[in-house]
Amino acid sequence: MTAKEKFYRAYMDFFEIAERKRRWNLFEDVPWDKLSPDINSEERAIRIETYCSEEMLLPDYTAVGNELLRGVFGLAWFQNAWSYEESRHGLVFREYLIRSGLRTQAQFDTLETEVFARSWKAPFLTRRQMSCYGALQESATYLAYRAQKERAEVEQDATLEAIFFLVSRDEAAHAGFYRSMIEIDMDEDRVGTLADLAHVIAHFKMPGDGLLPNYHENLRIGGGGISPRVFLTRAVFPLIKQLGTTRDELKSASAAVVPLRAAS
Ligand SMILES: [Fe+2]
Ligand SMILES: [Fe+2]
Structure with a gap:
């Protein structure tokens, strides 16, 4: 099977599960009537607002993805299915924020202007590196949202629990698709793909980092972030293991490829 066929097949698997098991809608699947009465906390507002802002960079993510993936059917269609799913998150x-009263419409309008005044650029150059980035970024986002789901459970906040259940499940599925892309790339060029992965791990940062105002501070105040240790032990190491490789192999792949790139 060619790589293009493999990508198409991987997308069909992803899409079938999405269509059969993972579709949700904002109107019926979120218990808006159970908005917690004591939610009027600034910490919570900042936390959700930070997530919302990062999800609002969607037009940029989509533009970058479509540019990189447009030549391969399975990948281009993934990009657009992904964009639809992500659009529900920002929404x-x-x-x-508005229904809970944590933010007024005027406050949200200000946020919207601020976020859209910036544009996110691809942090890596190639499609293969961006697949590595996608796998890690989606995992990190999954871990953050999953922690919020657990927190909402403890706080008996049914609305936020449902929201974070739905969005975290989407992020986990996205991470899985990017992982399949890396596997397909590894079949084509194992050393090159692992060198890319090592490069992306070494230079990884979240999309909002360095772009959204006070990103780290807001994650800290709002309690929305994950620690570097959690990122390493629950996103990076498991990905390395799931791909059937090791940190040693990543190191030797970098050592083999980086001098070649420098020379070319
Ligand atoms: Fe998302
Ligand atoms: Fe995602």
Whole structure:
């Protein structure tokens, strides 16, 4: 099977599960009537607002993805299915902020202007490196949202629990698709792909980092971030293991490829 066929097949698997098991909608699957009465906390507002802002960079993510993936059917269609799924995330956070009263419409308008005044650029150059980035970024986002789901459970906040259950499940599925892309790339060029992965791990940062105002501070105040240790032990190391490689192999792949790139 060619790589293009493999990508198409991987996308069909992803899409079938999405269509059969993972579709949700903001109107029926979120218990808006159970908005917690004691939610009027600034910490919570900042946390959801930070997530919402990062999800609002969607037009840029989509533009970059479409440019990189447009030549391969399975990948281009993934990009657009992904964009639709991600569009629900920004929307559900926005609705939460307004319906809960944590933010007024005027406050949200200000946020919207601020976020859209910036544009996100691809942090890596090639499609293969961006697949590595996608796998890690989606995992990190999954871990952050999953922790919020657990927190909402403890706080008996049914609305946020449902929201974070739905969005975290999407992020986990996205991470899985990017992982399949890396596997397909590894079949084509194992050393080159692992060198890319090592490079991306070494230079990884979240999309909002360095772009959204006070990103780290807001994650800290809002309690929305994950620690570097959690990122390493629950996103990076498991990915390395799932791909059937090791840190040693990543190191030797970098050592083999980086001098070649420097020379060319
Ligand atoms: Fe998302
Ligand atoms: Fe995602």
